Amino acid sequence: MGVEETIRALEDIGFGEIYLLTKKARKKPQSSKETVKVDQYKGKILQDHFMSFKDCTKCPLHRSRSQVVFGDGNPDSPVVFVGEAPGEEEDAQGRPFVGRAGRYLNRKILEVMGMRREDVYITNVCKCRPPENRKPTAQEIRSCFPYLRKEIEIIKPKVICCLGSTAGEGVIGKNMPITKVRGKVFTYPYDPKIKVFLTYHPAYILRNPRAEGEFVEDLKKLKDLIA
Ligand code: SF4
Numbered sequence: 001m002g003v004e005e006t007i008r009a010l011e012d013i014g015f016g017e018i019y020l021l022t023k024k025a026r027k028k029p030q031s032s033k034e035t036v037k038v039d040q041y042k043g044k045i046l047q048d049h050f051m052s053f054k055d056c057t058k059c060p061l062h063r064s065r066s067q068v069v070f071g072d073g074n075p076d077s078p079v080v081f082v083g084e085a086p087g088e089e090e091d092a093q094g095r096p097f098v099g100r101a102g103r104y105l106n107r108k109i110l111e112v113m114g115m116r117r118e119d120v121y122i123t124n125v126c127k128c129r130p131p132e133n134r135k136p137t138a139q140e141i142r143s144c145f146p147y148l149r150k151e152i153e154i155i156k157p158k159v160i161c162c163l164g165s166t167a168g169e170g171v172i173g174k175n176m177p178i179t180k181v182r183g184k185v186f187t188y189p190y191d192p193k194i195k196v197f198l199t200y201h202p203a204y205i206l207r208n209p210r211a212e213g214e215f216v217e218d219l220k221k222l223k224d225l226i227a
Pocket residue numbers: 053056057058059060061062068126127128140143144
């Protein structure tokens with residue numbers, strides 16, 4: 001009996017709708033397609049995570065923000081860059097590191113590490129802009145840290161690169177002078193498989209161009225760490 005005859009016979013005995021599963025539909029997905037599915041899955045989990053705190057009022061920084069600034073970039077990146085908090089442009093656009101310091105960071109990671117902005121993931125320890133771009137307080141950092149911790153848990157990078165001492169304080173939980181700890185590797189306290197690397201904040205390099213050589217040296221080390 002052919003396909004059409006079979007369908008007619010099934011309709012005669014009461015089957016209303018009949019779906020055929022083609023060979024193409026039955027074929028197992030290619031591994032590359034499976035990888036894409038994983039990316040989309042992580043992206044969706046991140047999106048749900050962000051939506052869960054978009055109206056957060058846990059600390060006083062909610063009063064000075066226009067919007068919560070979520071992390072941005074490739075959820076499968078081997079490196080997560082972590083800054084301090086959004087500035088004026090980030091607060092207005094709702095994306096981290098879009099101001100002058102962000103453009104400088106994009107240029108340096110491309111030149112030194114051969115990675116484009118969209119290849120990496122970038123976020124902040126505090127997700128809301130502090131008034132007059134002041135440094136977030138230890139209490140504000142502590143209030144916001146669970147959101148960053150969850151981001152890291154979803155992304156599972158090889159390395160977290162803290163940009164500046166405030167980011168280091170948020171991720172490691174200790175206040176350490178960046179000039180003493182830059183270029184050093186620590187273990188992430190919440191997952192020993194993840195390394196924490198510290199370097200200068202790009203805004204510091206823009207104010208102190210003489211430190212650019214050290215910053216470049218650090219990015220080369222970071223490139224080796226994620227290889
Ligand atoms: S900085 Fe973090 S903890 Fe504070 S209000 Fe914004 S999202 Fe909430």
